[in-house]
Amino acid sequence: MTMLDIERLRGDFPVLDQVKVNGRDLVYLDNAASSQMPRQVIDRIARYQSLEHANIHRGVHHLSDAATTAYESARSSVRRFINAAEDREVIFTSGTTDAINLVAHGWGRACVGEGDEIILSEVEHHANIVPWQMLCEEKGARIRVIPVDDRGELDLVAYASLFNERTRLVGIAHVSNALGTVNPVREMIATAHAHGVPVLVDGAQAVAHEVVDVQALDCDFYAFSGHKLYGPTGIGILYGRAALLERMRPFKGGGDMILSVSFEKTTYNIIPHKFEAGTPPIMPAVGLGAAVEYLSGLGLAKVAAWEQSLLAYGTERLSAIQGVRIIGTARHKAAVISFNIADVHPHDVGSLLNDEGIAVRTGHHCAQPVMKRYGVPATVRASFAFYNTRAEVDTLAGAVDKIRRLFE
Ligand code: PLP
Numbered sequence: 001m002t003m004l005d006i007e008r009l010r011g012d013f014p015v016l017d018q019v020k021v022n023g024r025d026l027v028y029l030d031n032a033a034s035s036q037m038p039r040q041v042i043d044r045i046a047r048y049q050s051l052e053h054a055n056i057h058r059g060v061h062h063l064s065d066a067a068t069t070a071y072e073s074a075r076s077s078v079r080r081f082i083n084a085a086e087d088r089e090v091i092f093t094s095g096t097t098d099a100i101n102l103v104a105h106g107w108g109r110a111c112v113g114e115g116d117e118i119i120l121s122e123v124e125h126h127a128n129i130v131p132w133q134m135l136c137e138e139k140g141a142r143i144r145v146i147p148v149d150d151r152g153e154l155d156l157v158a159y160a161s162l163f164n165e166r167t168r169l170v171g172i173a174h175v176s177n178a179l180g181t182v183n184p185v186r187e188m189i190a191t192a193h194a195h196g197v198p199v200l201v202d203g204a205q206a207v208a209h210e211v212v213d214v215q216a217l218d219c220d221f222y223a224f225s226g227h228k229l230y231g232p233t234g235i236g237i238l239y240g241r242a243a244l245l246e247r248m249r250p251f252k253g254g255g256d257m258i259l260s261v262s263f264e265k266t267t268y269n270i271i272p273h274k275f276e277a278g279t280p281p282i283m284p285a286v287g288l289g290a291a292v293e294y295l296s297g298l299g300l301a302k303v304a305a306w307e308q309s310l311l312a313y314g315t316e317r318l319s320a321i322q323g324v325r326i327i328g329t330a331r332h333k334a335a336v337i338s339f340n341i342a343d344v345h346p347h348d349v350g351s352l353l354n355d356e357g358i359a360v361r362t363g364h365h366c367a368q369p370v371m372k373r374y375g376v377p378a379t380v381r382a383s384f385a386f387y388n389t390r391a392e393v394d395t396l397a398g399a400v401d402k403i404r405r406l407f408e
Helices: 006-008 016-019 039-052 062-082 096-111 129-141 156-161 185-194 242-247 282-296 302-318 345-355 367-373 390-408
Strands: 092-093 117-121 142-146 167-173 199-202 223-224 235-239 258-261 265-270 324-327 336-341 360-363 377-384
Touching: 039 062, 039 142, 062 282, 062 390, 096 129, 096 167, 096 199, 096 235, 096 367, 117 129, 129 142, 156 167, 156 185, 156 336, 167 185, 167 242, 258 377, 265 367, 282 324, 302 324, 302 336, 302 390, 336 367, 336 390, 345 360, 345 377
Parallel strands: 117 142, 117 167, 167 199, 199 223
Antiparallel strands: 092 235, 223 235, 258 265, 324 336, 336 377, 360 377
């Protein structure tokens, strides 16, 4: 496998060399929150918006046709990217949160009843906790939690013991945004299926960093966001198995999701349109299509290999600094390093790093239960993309060491 030419690829991202922070080169290590868009995506969006834009599906004129083609070809690009069997299994949403809410309402409200149980893990993002909690409150159901160990790995024995005849769904993150752990979702899905239970995978932190094949995973639902995938905000995907989507109720009602409407009765459109009420985010969808084509062109295996080398190097550099505690040391991790420096407040670390031009995220990362598990209110999180370099890791390690000495 040839390596990626990182220096050349960095040239695709205007922000990386045009933005200076406090007079320094930007070191962008907040990719788990939102990654940057390459010129190819920005140009595609500009071309769509300049020359191809109109409302989709219902028009008979040239531009409506062009916009529909752009939107539907973005769906096909996403289908190929995650290896879904059919385009109609790919639903455009506004993001991961929206996708999970769609399942909680469209599937959960029909299939979860009083006394039923939903299994989630302790490392979930709030987006994969709160919608289920709201559903459980409404239905009188309850959440069972897969515990995580000190390294950040899920306890699979405990997981297997949580199933019973009341289990209705498993919801698990493919990759933990707070710890970086890559959960063994394929194995966990097989366990759930052995009990006849469907699985929703929150893939927000996975799709940009490793090959995701929804058929090989055999998952029932897979959710992710465009803005963590080198695409724009306002767009995301819910992949769903066709048979499940067909049985599911729509979540939002309105135009485009119907076949016929009368005051007596409405019949719904076929999937995926049944779940895309109203004018969708056409331009962001086109941008997402361009983003997955861009990433596929690089090759996810090469992206993963480079990011893994950055993770190994970053872990080595940071753990060598006195007082640094890395939270999340699972054997299989994505390129996310959550850490604290002795007793220094993570927000102070974040703003001191910003002084050096380094962008990281600090806080609870919308994963308060996992913060509680490790007894910390917050962490500093450096999250890497394929456009990051070893020199940027050195800059981060140098700045962390400087901060550590300031507070000695
Ligand atoms: N799930 C995980 C694991 C995440 O990391 C995030 C975002 O940080 C989300 C869900 C929510 O994504 P969005 O805000 O794009 O809906």
